[in-house]
Amino acid sequence: MAEEATRPLDASTVEPAAEKLRLLPWANPDGLPCYLSTDGEGYLATLADGIEEVQLTMGEELLDHARGVLTPGARALTDVEYRWLACRLTEALSDALRVADSRGQRIPVPPGTAEADGSDEQGAR
Numbered sequence: 001m002a003e004e005a006t007r008p009l010d011a012s013t014v015e016p017a018a019e020k021l022r023l024l025p026w027a028n029p030d031g032l033p034c035y036l037s038t039d040g041e042g043y044l045a046t047l048a049d050g051i052e053e054v055q056l057t058m059g060e061e062l063l064d065h066a067r068g069v070l071t072p073g074a075r076a077l078t079d080v081e082y083r084w085l086a087c088r089l090t091e092a093l094s095d096a097l098r099v100a101d102s103r104g105q106r107i108p109v110p111p112g113t114a115e116a117d118g119s120d121e122q123g124a125r
Helices: 002-006 043-070 079-105
Strands: 021-027 033-037
Touching (some): 033 043, 043 079
């Protein structure tokens, strides 16, 4: 039973009653997404909020650094330094997109919209 509780959750198989799942800003050891069923008030939700804030702040700092590197007259970096910066910017963008996805999933859908009614606008065409 304990093994079942630690298996990754496949969002495509989530039951309708469990739609309030939050995509967390980390993955499990296999690289699969982790989800939290919460109202946003618990310890893990607070921890996730803090990690998202750190990720976004680090992304802003990396972007500032990259802008400085690209400023005319700035010291040219070595190939290794440019590769390091590109890798960190890629990680930061990935983190920011995950945060945006997680937050977007938690935006309430206004009643009367196609999404709230369970229909898909493109599927209706």
